[in-house]
Amino acid sequence: MSKLVPPHGSPELKPLLLAGDALAAELQKAQGLKKVPMTTRETSDLIMMGIGAFTPLDGFMGRDDWKGCCDDYRIPSRKGLFWPIPITLSAQQDVADSISKGEEVALWDLETEAIMGTMKVTEKYGIDKDCECKQVFRTTDPAHPGVQKVMEQGPVNLAGTVKVLSESYYPEMFAGIYQRPVEARQVFEERGWSTVAALQLRNPMHGSHAYLAWVAIEVCDGVYIHQLVGKLKPGDIPAETRVKAIDALVNKYFRKDRVVQGGYPMEMRYAGPREALLHSVFRQNYGCSHLIVGRDHAGVGDYYGPFDAQKIFNEIPADALVLRPLCMDWTFYCYECGSMASMKTCPHESKAVIDENGAYQGGARLLLSGTLLRKLMSEGKPVPSEFSKPEVIAVLKEYYDSLEQKVEVKLHGFATGEAKK
Numbered sequence: 463m464s465k466l467v468p469p470h471g472s473p474e475l476k477p478l479l480l481a482g483d484a485l486a487a488e489l490q491k492a493q494g495l496k497k498v499p500m501t502t503r504e505t506s507d508l509i510m511m512g513i514g515a516f517t518p519l520d521g522f523m524g525r526d527d528w529k530g531c532c533d534d535y536r537i538p539s540r541k542g543l544f545w546p547i548p549i550t551l552s553a554q555q556d557v558a559d560s561i562s563k564g565e566e567v568a569l570w571d572l573e574t575e576a577i578m579g580t581m582k583v584t585e586k587y588g589i590d591k592d593c594e595c596k597q598v599f600r601t602t603d604p605a606h607p608g609v610q611k612v613m614e615q616g617p618v619n620l621a622g623t624v625k626v627l628s629e630s631y632y633p634e635m636f637a638g639i640y641q642r643p644v645e646a647r648q649v650f651e652e653r654g655w656s657t658v659a660a661l662q663l664r665n666p667m668h669g670s671h672a673y674l675a676w677v678a679i680e681v682c683d684g685v686y687i688h689q690l691v692g693k694l695k696p697g698d699i700p701a702e703t704r705v706k707a708i709d710a711l712v713n714k715y716f717r718k719d720r721v722v723q724g725g726y727p728m729e730m731r732y733a734g735p736r737e738a739l740l741h742s743v744f745r746q747n748y749g750c751s752h753l754i755v756g757r758d759h760a761g762v763g764d765y766y767g768p769f770d771a772q773k774i775f776n777e778i779p780a781d782a783l784v785l786r787p788l789c790m791d792w793t794f795y796c797y798e799c800g801s802m803a804s805m806k807t808c809p810h811e812s813k814a815v816i817d818e819n820g821a822y823q824g825g826a827r828l829l830l831s832g833t834l835l836r837k838l839m840s841e842g843k844p845v846p847s848e849f850s851k852p853e854v855i856a857v858l859k860e861y862y863d864s865l866e867q868k869v870e871v872k873l874h875g876f877a878t879g880e881a882k883k
């Protein structure tokens with residue numbers, strides 16, 4: 463009997479990925495079906511269903527579930543089960559018109575041009591996109607990357623149960639880090655853990671993240687450093703680099719028997735508080751009893767208050783989730799405390815001053831900005847080890863140096879072209 467939390471709304475995981483003969487037969491059949499193109503977000507959601515991370519969903523949502531989800535976090539088709547963000551499939555009008563109810567279609571990934579699954583279409587419906595965005599993202603501003611995706615998607619939603627036929631490039635490209643819920647649970651069980659805190663990461667792991675992980679280990683059996691390997695917005699640091707940086711940190715500064723690393727294929731929606739809830743649902747499926755929710759979890763820009771993603775856990779029904787949030791205040795290194803600290807513990811309000819050579823000039827709290835960090839690294843100056851361990855900085859520097867070389871090559875090529883005119 464497992465000591466881990468049960469999957470969401472189900473005694474067991476419900477992966478929808480086919481294997482062996484069933485997979486071969488379905489792939490064969492899919493060749494003859496009409497293709498429905500999917501956006502990258504839709505493909506990533508399909509894979510999440512495939513691996514059981516979205517247990518107990520069995521397909522893309524119909525209108526009632528879409529509305530229930532948006533209005534009050536409930537899906538009527540599953541006796542009002544808690545679900546925080548609609549999982550839907552969109553189609554262009556002509557594609558939707560060409561499909562009749564009850565028809566089976568092939569789900570086609572535009573990016574890799576591959577058949578990812580099949581779906582029996584049971585419903586076609588239009589949605590009020592403004593309404594969805596207001597509820598899920600708390601904004602209809604098209605500059606918000608999650609809103610932009612919804613606004614750009616086709617006008618008709620298609621619903622039905624799915625069979626998943628591929629995990630795309632994730633298992634190969636992120637070998638050793640990509641993990642299915644059943645695999646994570648197995649690792650936790652082998653270690654005899656019952657309480658596991660998930661640390662969501664989509665940025666490099668700096669000192670503050672490490673502190674959150676250590677605090678979580680103090681109160682749980684272990685920490686699951688769970689990286690997003692799905693799509694991010696342009697300018698974010700790619701997963702390979704983040705994985706390397708975490709390895710560098712964990713290898714030297716953590717007890718290996720208290721840490722597990724994994725990656726998941728979902729695309730970021732940047733929905734802040736609502737996304738923190740979705741992160742909770744699938745972390746519970748991964749076997750985690752807690753989710754570390756820090757400052758501005760899953761947010762972007764200034765669309766959300768810094769602690770909105772913590773407050774929302776008090777606004778949802780008590781029985782919504784088994785998983786509990788581990789709410790943490792803004793964390794930093796404090797030169798007065800002489801240790802990592804948070805707004806909750808540290809009484810020293812002055813900011814530490816780091817000059818442009820990376821040298822400490824006085825003050826208490828070290829809140830190093832990304833811009834200064836980038837400047838110090840590009841000029842080969844030292845980054846205070848209180849902010850980020852040198853092993854992590856070395857990995858990031860290598861990445862930024864490679865980017866600069868690429869930019870230089872591009873500019874050079876352009877200039878040569880101009881000269882030939």
Ligand SMILES: [Zn+2]
Nearest residue numbers: 796799808810
């Ligand atoms: Zn202090």
